Amino acid sequence: MSPQNSTQDPLWVKALVLSLVAAFLVLVLILPLVSVFAEALRRGIDPALEAIANPDALAAIKLTLLTAAIAVPFNIVFGVCAAWAVAKHDFAGKSLLISLIDLPFSVSPVVAGLIYVLIFGAHGWFGSWLIDHDIRIIFAVPGIILATIFVTFPFVARELIPLMQEQGVDEEEAAVSLGANGLTAFFRVTTPNIRWGLLYGVLLCNARAMGEFGAVSVVSGHIRGLTNTMPLHVEILYNEYDFVGAFSVAALLCLLSILTLVLKGILEVLQPQVGARGH
Numbered sequence: 001m002s003p004q005n006s007t008q009d010p011l012w013v014k015a016l017v018l019s020l021v022a023a024f025l026v027l028v029l030i031l032p033l034v035s036v037f038a039e040a041l042r043r044g045i046d047p048a049l050e051a052i053a054n055p056d057a058l059a060a061i062k063l064t065l066l067t068a069a070i071a072v073p074f075n076i077v078f079g080v081c082a083a084w085a086v087a088k089h090d091f092a093g094k095s096l097l098i099s100l101i102d103l104p105f106s107v108s109p110v111v112a113g114l115i116y117v118l119i120f121g122a123h124g125w126f127g128s129w130l131i132d133h134d135i136r137i138i139f140a141v142p143g144i145i146l147a148t149i150f151v152t153f154p155f156v157a158r159e160l161i162p163l164m165q166e167q168g169v170d171e172e173e174a175a176v177s178l179g180a181n182g183l184t185a186f187f188r189v190t191t192p193n194i195r196w197g198l199l200y201g202v203l204l205c206n207a208r209a210m211g212e213f214g215a216v217s218v219v220s221g222h223i224r225g226l227t228n229t230m231p232l233h234v235e236i237l238y239n240e241y242d243f244v245g246a247f248s249v250a251a252l253l254c255l256l257s258i259l260t261l262v263l264k265g266i267l268e269v270l271q272p273q274v275g276a277r278g279h
Helices: 011-040 045-053 055-088 094-106 109-120 127-132 141-152 154-167 170-177 182-211 214-220 230-239 243-270 272-276
Strands: none
Touching: 011 243, 045 055, 045 243, 055 094, 055 141, 055 154, 055 182, 055 230, 055 243, 094 141, 094 154, 109 141, 109 214, 141 182, 141 214, 154 182, 170 182, 182 243, 214 230, 230 243
């Protein structure tokens, strides 16, 4: 359906398309979301708050926030550097770098977790050395952070690469010709031009970091109160038939996701073209 004749479609066609879209959103998105909150509050708000205030739940919340607080800044640095290299420079292996950036999009998160087990596990490549030096990565917080970084590192880079490519290098070259060094040109010229795309990428990266399950599940060991993030804690409570507890923590995750969407919407209002670059 071309844009030119879309407004000329019969009213029943428009109504049918909108109805299908609405039905899909209600069945696949809205009803499941509402059911999470309904199940969490099935016995009232006090049991839901108690489930969130449980020491194991609080430990899972803290670990989730800690993981995101470390993974997101790392990916900001990597994403900016990778986007700068791809968009502003020509070098051998550029296509390979772009393919590697996209790798977590095509690799199952479970496989990503197994990769780190193969490298840092007790029988992995560095397992013996790590055991000899009493360093724990797998079934510990460092492994969770590494796995989260792996699955989230494309988001910032992928937001910035097309933006930087569209802007070109003319402004930076002009700044350098006027006597600015590389860092000055980056912070005074490049950074203001990419700030909205960077913020958008950070939101996406943070949302994925807090909600990651597959890779973290493999490397965490599911040690209650120590290596369980919020998604893992939800799984454990659900398997123990503690539905109120599971859905209460899940509802908190949903609230964090909704907050991310609100911030995303604010960014789109402030800078409409940012939304056009979203995934």
